[in-house]
Every structure is written in structure tokens, then in C-alpha cells.
Ligand SMILES: [Zn+2]
């Protein structure tokens with residue numbers, strides 16, 4: 213499963229919150245759902261999934277604002293950056309690739325929830341497109 217034990221650093225806009233995550237993401241995608249668009253203010257959210265135990269908040273634990281119960285989005289309470297979402301009954305983290313300081317080995321391999329895509333945005337690459345979260 214793991215490509216290695218290299219740790220990647222990530223942080224929010226104001227740098228109060230910092231995390232480390234193992235460079236062993238299991239999947240990476242661009243999500244076009246309306247929730248991800250609102251949470252990021254962007255056309256889509258590039259994220260990568262990893263087991264929750266592989267992510268550690270190393271700084272600013274008390275500065276994290278959690279949106280949602282159980283399954284939740286973790287934002288910095290000060291600057292608002294969306295750092296990660298805890299999903300799949302808490303077992304996985306969906307890390308926003310934009311908050312990583314270091315470069316992960318993985319690259320997004322698909323566009324998902326393209327049925328909710330912003331009409332003003334055109335997908336201009338050849339990655340496969342799905343209407344939901346693909347399950348193999
Ligand atoms: Zn911040």
C-alpha cells in the first residue's frame with residue numbers, strides 16, 4: 213500500500229495550523245460537487261485520500277474549526293483554509309492538495325461529481341469523468 217514513509221508538510225494560509233501526512237495517498241481526484249466548490253471558492257477541489265491514522269496535526273490543534281458532525285471539514289478558525297475532510301466513517305482523510313507544502317507522489321486521476329460542475333468551467337484535460345465517487 214504505502215510507497216514509503218516520507219512525510220509531507222501542509223499548512224493553512226495564516227500558518228497557524230500545520231499537519232504532516234505520509235506520502236502514501238491511495239487516490240487523488242478533482243471534485244466538482246457544489247459543496248467542494250463552496251468550501252474552496254474554486255471551480256473544483258483537488259484532494260487526495262489516505263487513512264486517517266497517516267495524518268497528524270503538528271501545530272495549531274486548538275485553531276481547527278470543524279464543520280459538520282462525524283464526517284467533517286477541518287478549517288483553520290482564523291484564516292478559513294480548508295485543510296482536510298474526515299470522511300468514510302472517520303477512517304479516511306481527504307487532504308486538500310492546495311494546502312500541501314511538499315509535493316506528493318500521487319496526481320489526480322479523475323474528475324468526480326462532474327454532473328454538478330460549474331457551467332462556467334470547462335474541463336480541458338483527458339482524465340476520466342465520473343458523476344459520483346467511483347468505486348472499483
Ligand atoms: Zn490559518
Ligand SMILES: [Zn+2]
Nearest residue numbers: 243244245248
Ligand atoms: Zn466534493
